[in-house]
Amino acid sequence: MASSPASGSRLWETDPILTVEHLFMRFGGLVAVNDLSFNVGRGDITALIGPNGAGKTTVFNCITGFYKPSAGRLALAHRRAATPAEIDAATAIGERSLATGDAAVYLLERLPDYRVSGEAKVARTFQNIRLFTGMTVLENLMVAQHNALMRASGYSLRGLFGLPSWGRAARAATEKATFWLDKVGLLERADDPAGDLPYGAQRRLEIARAMCSDPILLCLDEPAAGLNPRESLELNTLLRSIRADHGTSILLIEHDMSVVMEISDHVVVLDYGTKISDGTPEAVKSDPRVIAAYLGVDEDAVEEAGAEIEEIVQTGAAS
Amino acid sequence: MAAQIAEPAAGGTGAPARADSFGPALKDALIAGLVTLGLLGPLVGFHAVVKDEGMNGQAALGLDYRPGLVAIMVGIVFAGRLLLNLTVWSPNRVVATRSGPTVFDRIGTTLGPAIKPALLAFAVGFPFLAAFLMGGLNESRYLVDVGILILTYVMLGWGLNIVVGLAGLLDLGYVAFYAVGAYTYALLATSAPINDFFAGLLGATFWANWAFWICLPLAGVFAGLWGMILGFPVLRLRGDYLAIVTLAFGEIIRLVLINWVDFTGGGAGIASIPRATFFGIPFNASEDGFAARFGLDFNPMHRIVFLYFVILALALVTAFATVRLRKLPVGRAWEALREDEIACRSLGINTTNVKLSAFATGAMFGGFAGCFFAVRAGFVSPESFTFDISAMILAIVVLGGMGSQIGVAVAAAVMMGGMELLRNLGFLSNVFGPGFDPTQYRMLLFGLAMVAIMVWKPRGLVSTREPTIFLKERKAVSGDLVKEGHG
Amino acid sequence: MDIFVQQLINGLTLGSIYGLIAIGYTMVFGIIGMVNFAHGDVFMVSAFIALICFLLLTTVLGITSIFLALAIVLVVAMFFTALTNWAIERVAYRPLRGSFRLAPMISAIGMSILLANFVQVSQGPRNKPVPPMIGDVIVLMERDGYQVTLAWKQVIIMVLTAALLGGFWYLVQKTSLGRAQRACEQDRKMAALLGINVDHTISLTFVIGAALAAVAGVMYLMYYGVVNFADGFVPGVKAFTAAVLGGIGSLPGAVLGGLLIGLIETFWSAYFSIEYKDVAAFSILAVTLIFLPQGLLGRPEVEKV
Incomplete structure (x- = not known):
């Protein structure tokens, strides 16, 4: 699962890992997501941006199974991109997933939330951090390996009697947790309660926890929110390394444009639940519709904003 | 016994206002006493007794009175509350923080x-x-x-x-x-x-x-x-x-x-x-x-x-x-x-x-x-x-x-x-x-x-949580961080 | 057919009582999101207060007009029950606001046990029978010796319930207290920022709930003519069932649920088995919560992620 850095090649068109087609989400009379279609490229860092209330988190909740979409298809392809024919076949037979030799298609809209993570291997973090605050940092990472450990413990029977195979699995799980703790710089705090960590560390721990469930697609809901510039920079490094070393594709919601413009390969812009722009960061930031959506349609403001974004991007790149 | 129910009843009512005044403390205690009287008056002060009347076994109710008991209970609440207002709940007293390990935890x-x-x-x-x-x-x-x-x-x-x-x-x-x-x-x-x-x-x-x-x-x-x-x-x-x-x-x-x-x-x-x-x-x-x-x-x-x-x-x-x-x-x-x-x-x-x-x-x-x-x-x-x-x-x-x-x-x-x-x-x-x-x-x-x-003590006697696994050192988790029951 | 009409009347009477108790559950749940487990026992306490007041009026003061006595009993029971519930909220629930979610519920369970046993200790464990208060009945129809009757006390119960509900609806919909209450339901913090005295509003909610439960208590005593310290539990659970069935948080729902539960209970007793009538009520509770947790008139909840 080697990833190719997305220089110039538009992976979301040639090798999509997730295909969102005609997604609708209604709450009563409110249409939060309106006919949204986009692709997420395999090995890409894709950013989903948009003004407040644009429906970004709702899209996330649909992808990760917490909301059932009102309509639409969310096809996740394991190993290689699924052909439209394969996706249609999976849709037609009414199954939740379809494995065809070298690939597998999961129709996320049909999976309950825990199976989106457990089987389709889509992990997520939350806008308002959801750690197990009363458990230690290490325990948080052990819980993330629940399904694998459950099988290793013989659904508790082997573990209850302390068989050696369980001991090996438990040690391996601890090692994996240690690896990720080291990676996010929390090894020293492994035995502290997660709730005692400072905010930035909690954000990193949540990412480490999501990674412990071995995802192929990692969905991050505003990972840079509340971070100071230094932490923001560390986050960029972490996300790049996750993509490069583990081949995990990343989909993130972010308001911090310096993060978005610097690390993403592909940007999708939402406004009022509809897609208004989709392309490389360079293409998106000069799209007048995006500027208008962020700052209203006043001509002067649009120009000003364009300059401002330019400036942010340059400082972001320089730092 | 039942007096204890009412005692903290007024516990939340206006905390004593000024540091030096006996007046508010007395007033507060009086209110607490009155509330106790209202709570206990009907059910402790009166007792509906079932009296079997004569041979036909027809049960009928009569009333007994226990004014003394109510008076004692109200008195306890009044005096206790007054005492507490002047000592423990006195505004001069520095309130100790409630979190942290309990005595039992320390033991x-x-x-x-x-x-x-x-x-x-x-x-x-x-x-x-x-x-x-x-x-x-x-x-x-x-x-x-x-x-x-x-x-x-x-x-x-x-x-x-x-x-x-x-x-x-x-x-x-x-x-x-x-x-x-x-x-x-x-x-x-x-x-x-x-x-x-x-x-x-x-x-x-x-x-x-x-x-x-x-x-x-x-x-x-x-x-x-x-x-x-x-x-x-x-x-x-x-x-x-x-x-x-x-x-x-x-x-x-x-x-x-x-x-x-x-x-x-x-x-x-x-x-x-x-x-x-x-x-x-x-x-x-x-x-x-x-x-x-x-x-x-x-x-x-x-x-x-x-x-x-x-x-x-x-x-x-x-x-x-x-x-x-x-x-x-x-x-x-x-x-x-x-x-x-x-x-x-x-x-x-x-x-x-x-x-x-x-x-x-x-x-x-x-x-x-x-x-x-x-x-x-x-x-x-x-x-x-x-x-x-x-x-x-x-x-x-x-x-x-x-x-x-x-x-x-x-x-x-x-x-x-x-x-x-x-x-x-x-x-x-x-x-x-x-x-x-x-x-x-x-x-x-x-x-x-x-x-x-x-x-x-909503966290009970032992409010800390023992972690199930540790890398270097087992540290107990404070109860304040542990969530109990979910929505 | 005759039996059916008779059971319909009995069921609506019983349902009125349940409905009045159910409002207390639904209001408290609406405003602070807790199941006030002790509410059934508050109802029982009110029946005892009514009993004592009634005895005092008839045997000691010698009041002969039963309607005058009932009116006084009603006011007295409402006052003392409201005071009791006010104190309960102060002592057992208010300090727990902001504690973990199940804390007030556990406290309420403790309070329920406390109230039942307080009455047992202070009034004794035996059933307390009162002489029948209003014995007159209206014969609606008569066929083959079977009379369908409407007792005056049933008329009183239904009319009083309807009148109270009208007044209560006015209170919630049209007055500033009702507005404050609805604001607290939506967002307590914001309501406080806008100058609503949240503590005061919550206290008043408990007071009103208790007053309505007291009316139910008086009518229960009048209707059945007997009360016992353990009588809070089962009617309490049934009234809660009514609140859930109608959609917890919805006031018309509580009344509708109460009437339905009353009808189901009487018809079940009449046509199936009287032994299993409580099982039927408990089963409805379970089935409603499992399949229709938002109730008949409630709004479905969207899980916040």
């Missing part, structure tokens, strides 16, 4: 690892200690009986602790599983067809001698199965709804036990259930009996002491299994579920299965305890499985500190021991008059204790 850390073996040694040696202290085996009967009672509740507390303390699911119908266990044993052990079947196969006394040991695992399995059957439809519900539905299930099972007379014997219950045996050897005076086989003089206390060790062993199995399960993925998932159900689902954990496993495991231990109850009492009836029992077990778990094993054990000993103590307060009738019966205040005190714990 726990200082005594550290010594406390568990010490308690265990005490529990194992208790019957002998009792016999020694009371000067004979027969004289120790009462103490050993109390020990059995306490250990039964320790076990029930530990069983419910899995559901409420670890998984954070408020189960108000736990007594149903206790009942399932008890009735499983009672029905199977007294069943004539089973007895005849084994009589033809393995001898006439086989079933009577072995019923308990064969039914014990069955009782646990059945109770666990019932836990799954009842749990499956309701575990999607939010915490407080779940509590009410489990309460309803508990009541349904009890009402069915009362009304299905053909099967359960109805309200009269099931009597003459076979007694426990020493692994097939009955405790009787016969040649094959326990005493004769082991060259002892026959004494009915042998069976009681044996029962004590049976329940001790069962309780320890519960504790051991819980400790073990907590370190397994399923146990960690229980605690993670208590912390944040949505995060659990985002990590691929099937929360329904996790809840179900907690529910069934807790129910199983309740079933074991129920089986033991039936063999100890030799009699079961629906009367023994009321909501009050569920509430008592819950109170033990809550007082102990949800999730803490030592805390639950100590809470069970304090609460059940305290109840027993009430029986021995007969001398108080010299003070309060001959009609005074301390045992009738049992449940009143229990209810009061539950409210008081929630108001003053």
